[in-house]
Amino acid sequence: MTTPMSEINAFINAEKKRTENLIVHALSYLGELCVIEARDRPQEVSWIDRSGNLRSSIGYAIAHNGKILRYSDFTQVKQGNDGVKEGKTFAEEIARKFTNGYVLVVVAGMNYAELVEAMESKNVLASAELFARKKLPEMMSKLKSQLAP
Template identity: 40%
Template sequence: MPINQITPQSQIDGYIDERIERLKQAIIYNLCAIGEKVRNEALERGSYTDQTKNLRSSVGYVIVIDGQLYKVSEFGKPDGNNEGKEIGASYAQSLISKFPKGIVLIVVAGMKYAGYVSAKGYNVLDSSELLAEQLVPELLKQLGINK
């Protein structure tokens, strides 16, 4: 660009806003994909016997953007029961207010006894958490965002 040609501030601001919005959309898209992978990990590798199908049915995720619900995943497996699905979705949504800023992936096993089952040594969300801890930094690196 020649020295005597100055780009108006509004064009610069517009360009920056456009780039931020594209990056935001890429993060959201990829967090949805990570949410599905993490959810599937929990459903497939849960090492407990789910006698009532409540615990597995309560596994799912939500995406939150600046304190507002953006996406609610399917909870549990298609053959799961509605009680677990409703409790899981309700629990995930109850956590939204804890994240008033930013883009957040919340993954839950919504039954009250999920922590107890996990403390007994069973994999409820343990391998899912490890998977998320691997995938999210990879996503940020791919997008050129430092953690």
């Protein structure tokens, strides 16, 4: 008894799609947690949110082999419309540079984000990066178990 190649190819394609969906879901979940960590802090432990642009520029992009698969919302805060645009553009620019495999890129897209962290000693993305580094091994382990036959 033999299985037609079309059935084998259909099975392989379905498994590839299932794998990609699980990976993107896991990376999206981690990205959302990082965005919450970076954006949703009270003013007392964060920077002063004058225009809303810096907070609006925080978000993420997921890419596979340089092709963007998903973005976060880049939700506008106050009058931070420029932040939304800058954040999404910056996330896309960085994510497209990774042409081999999957990547989650979390950004603060305003050009002064690094200055706020360095000069004002305020946490913009530092805690989100630490959070991601801590959470990633656990998430990868869970993902591996979901992908196992």
